[in-house]
Amino acid sequence: MDRRSEILTTAGHLFRERGYHATSMRDIAASLELRGSSLYAHIDSKEEVLWEIVNRAADAFLAHAEAVEARALAPRERLRALIAGHLQVIVQELPRATVFFHEWKFLSPERRAQVTECRDRYEGFFRRAVEAGVASGDFATEDPKLAALFILSALNWTYQWFREGGELALEALTERYTSLVLNALGGCP
Amino acid sequence: MDRRSEILTTAGHLFRERGYHATSMRDIAASLELRGSSLYAHIDSKEEVLWEIVNRAADAFLAHAEAVEARALAPRERLRALIAGHLQVIVQELPRATVFFHEWKFLSPERRAQVTECRDRYEGFFRRAVEAGVASGDFATEDPKLAALFILSALNWTYQWFREGGELALEALTERYTSLVLNALGGCP
DNA sequence: CCTACCGATCGGTAGG
DNA sequence: CCTACCGATCGGTAGG
Incomplete structure (x- = not known):
């Protein structure tokens, strides 16, 4: 390095x-x-350091989501993979992800706008997965955009409390959160 | 004032x-x-200012939850009231709630410990509501503590994006988030 | 509630 | 990568 x-x-x-x-x-x-x-x-500057960290985190999130979308999975499996990828990035890149969520507001206006754009694009992956499930009859929700925000909100907070080596492993967390999300989107099985 | x-x-x-x-x-x-x-x-000091803000936010959250528990509602209604109260405090006290979530780490160790204690107590209200629902057969989840954390996570993030006067009013948000949460806890109706 | 001021520390540069 | 240093600003105090 x-x-x-x-x-x-x-x-x-x-x-x-x-x-x-x-x-x-x-x-x-x-x-x-x-x-x-x-x-x-x-x-060059302290802000450039912040920008590099935030940018690398955004790239990690987006790369995972793009890879998932490219696999053309069925809606439930697609959402499951998005959730797993999101939690994996948070846990494996805890410092970067935390700084991404917590400190992006201190970037310059131009860079802040880029972060907002990345975040909106990223939310789109989740929204489209929910919409695909609604279209296929797997999910039932009146507001896919809000549902996507709800899901991401629940996942994002993980950076606040998750500790590697704690009693709850990433795999167990992913499984349980995925169940809660799939239930939330109803269309009971 | x-x-x-x-x-x-x-x-x-x-x-x-x-x-x-x-x-x-x-x-x-x-x-x-x-x-x-x-x-x-x-x-007395800048830190005292932070403490007062954080403390008042914690009081607002706890006061709402205590009032709900005192009403001895059925599990679904109890959880519904906890969710409504939580979102109401966030939206109506947006600056205080934001500072509570975002800046408490900058308090002295003693005060930070008090915040952690408040937060744990507050999570207890949600956990007990979930447990009561599991006991009554209204909810089905294998891990009530994690489910409570999932719910609070989804709600907490609201401070990041909610704007009063935006297209989504507090009442509509509360209704939709409550539906998602009650679905998540399954026991399909 | 003000003026005047304290020592400490900040991000960053010059020059080697 | 270092020493030496810049002007700006920080939280806070003295004294009125």
Whole structure:
């Protein structure tokens, strides 16, 4: 891992624990046993560091969802795969995902707009899966867009409490949350 | 409203928009057309301001849930009332609720522990409602504690996107989210 | 509630 | 990658 990647990884951990504004460039540098000024040989600004972290998280979420959609699954399996992918990214990239959800507001207006666009595109994958299920008769809901938001809301909060090595493993969490979501979309089996 | 309350209200709005660390005492003072130093006649420290906001939000959530439990409703109606109360507090106290969810980590360790305790107590109201429904046969879920967390997760995220005066009113949101939750807990009707 | 001010720390640059 | 340093700003206090 080169220095730039090390900086982004370390910053991701610190931003997650303390937040963007409560983490100084000197904090990041100290974690790597460097002086603050040395970071600027590898990055342009503190905001660029935040942007890289947020952007990589967005890419991870979108890449999973695109891969799922490309598989042309039946609605229930498609939603199941979207849920599994979403929880997997959150858990496996906990610092990045946390910073993505928590700190994106501190980006410049242009970059914030890009984040909003990514998020809207991502919600589209979930909305279309719900709509496909409604069309096929697998799901029943009067408002697929709100249902998609409900699902993502329930999943997103995971970053607030999930701890790797805790009593609940990712696989069990995924299975139980998937059951709750599929039930919520009714069309009882 | 006395000066102290004005300070807390203004701080709530600013902390919600910019976050705790990106809001300076001078920012709060400027919103009230005061100098930064004048605030200290009414409050002891910036952290005390955060604490008051977080504490009032926690009180609002807990007061609603206690009132619901005291009514001794049937499980479905009890959960319905808990959901309605939770969404109502979020929407009607958007700044306080947002700061409660987003900034509590910046409190001192002692106060952070108090917040955690409040949150655990609050989750208990939802868990007990789910358990009561399982016992009565109204709900079916293998893990009431996780189901309660799932429900609260879905509801909590509302602070991220809900805007008063938007196309979706609180009443409609409450109704649709309640349907999704009651479906999720299955025991298909 | 104000002016004046404190030491500490911030993001970032110059120059090597 | 370092030392040395910049102007700006931070939370908070003294004294009136």
